[in-house]
Every structure is written in structure tokens, then in C-alpha cells.
Amino acid sequence: GLEAECCLFYSGGDYGIWKRLMSDMEPEANRIAMVKLNRIYNYCTSGICRHKAILRYFGQDLDKSNCAACDICLGELDCIEDGLITAQKILSCILRLDQRFGGGYTASVLTGSEDKRILANNHDKLSTYGLLGDYSKRIVHDWIEQLTGQDYIEKTGEYNVLNVTERGRCVLKGKETPRLLKPAQKPAKVSKVVEDSWQGVDRGLFEALRKLRAIIARKKNVPAYVIFGDAALRDMARRRPSTPRAFLEVKGVGEKKLQQYGEVVLGAIKDYCQANSLQTDIGIW
Ligand SMILES: [Zn+2]
Structure with missing residues (x-):
């Protein structure tokens, strides 16, 4: 067929809206819907090849590391400059937490939250507490998802506890640099870009x-x-x-x-x- 250009429009706000809309569903239906919502959100934000992500959803895998057609493989993404250091901070924090906590909790520790659970666990005394205090918890949580999508972190067990993978350990040694996206622009700016592009x-x-x-x-x-x-x-x-x-x-x-x-x-x-x-x-x- 003819070449096509695909646009993916999303914002972190969509996630919150859908979560609220689904909150009065039956518990089991809500659980399944939340899994699906998380998957589509990760598709948008995890930084892994779009083709690979879709194939994986259907139980297959891409037989090459670069599809040469999506925004991620073509390097069109706006990545943060200190991706290596930021990733190292996140991975170190997971290790300091003895790989016993999930993404939300880890993001809270990294952003220096004064959540009761964190204080009760004395996790405000960790060397990695507040290391990413300049960012919101939402952004840090997104980065954790991006590292998971790129196989530097894996989630295990019923509570999606974070574990650092072998690849993640390569990042800690500075041998690999993950792709971490710059926080998304406000939607208004996106539509301006689309409009400008045809001006x-x-x-x-x-x-x-x-x-x-x-x-x-x-x-x-x-x-x-x-x-x-x-x-x-x-x-x-x-x-x-x-x-x-x-x-x-x-x-x-x-x-x-x-x-x-x-x-x-x-x-x-x-x-x-x-x-x-x-x-x-x-x-x-
Ligand atoms: Zn790709």
C-alpha cells in the first residue's frame, strides 16, 4: 500500500480520566480494564519500538532490534540528555529498597515524598531519597515504566515489585544508556505544531x-x-x-x-x- 503517516495523541491526563470513569465497574472487570489501560499507557510512554510493542501484545516478537519505521527507531523522540545518570539513580534506588517495592513507592522515595509509609520504613534515610526531587512523581514513574519497557527493570509477583535485570546492571556500570523521554509537552502546543506544519x-x-x-x-x-x-x-x-x-x-x-x-x-x-x-x-x- 501507500506510505502512511501515523500520529499518536495522548496525555498523562487521559490516564486519570479513564481511571476515574472505570472506578464504578465491578471489581474483577475493573482489574482487567486497569491492566489494559496500563498497557496502552505504556505503549505511549515506554520508549520501546512501536512495532515491537504491538507484536508483543499479540504474543510475537520483532526479529530485529530496529524496525526503521517508527518514531523510536528513527530517533525522532525527544530524550533527556542525562538519561544514563537519571536511570542509574532510579536503578540504585530499587536496589537500596532491596527490590521489594513497586513503581509508585519507588517514585515517591526518589522524589522525596513525606508519605507516612516511607517515613515509617525509614526510607527517608536512604542515600537515594529525594535524588530526583526536581521532578514530579508522575514523571519519575513514567521513567520507571520506560526502563521496564526496555528490559532494564522487571516487575515480579502480585504487587509488581521492581527488580533490576542483568541489562539494568550494565546501566549501573555505565555500559548501556537507556532512552528516557522528556516530559510530554502541553497538548495545546502539540496542536500548534500540527497547524504550523501545514502553514x-x-x-x-x-x-x-x-x-x-x-x-x-x-x-x-x-x-x-x-x-x-x-x-x-x-x-x-x-x-x-x-x-x-x-x-x-x-x-x-x-x-x-x-x-x-x-x-x-x-x-x-x-x-x-x-x-x-x-x-x-x-x-x-
Ligand atoms: Zn520501531
């Missing part, structure tokens, strides 16, 4: 460039996104460059792409703009 784009030219991309991809026998991403095509259909120099101003276009596709793409843009009396080189001086 000033000539849809007809975008479609023409998409067709051209499909032809090039078929000839080279590679997926279309390898040639140019949709964001690059939109930017071309917005700026409508007429010269190699202007083409280089397009998002995602460097010297290599210019050499490979510059001539054919610039030709297509020129033809389209002439046929439709469109101005070229928008915003390029």
Missing part, C-alpha cells in the same frame, strides 16, 4: 512531490521516507526553491540529498509553479 504549504505541490518521491523510491527499491520525510516535502511545497542554494534551506536537505535528488526535485517544483503561476523561493533571500 503556507501548497497541497497540490505537496501531492506532486509525494508522487515523485514514490517513483524514486520504487526505482531505488527503498521505502519512501528514506528519500525524504513528509516534513521535508511540506517544507519544499512551502518554500518552493528554484535554485540549489534555496533547496539547501529546506528542512532535512543537506549536500548529499541535493546531489542525489536536487535536479529532479527542482525540475518538478519549477514545472508545477509555472503551470500554476505560483511564486517561488518563499522566505529565501
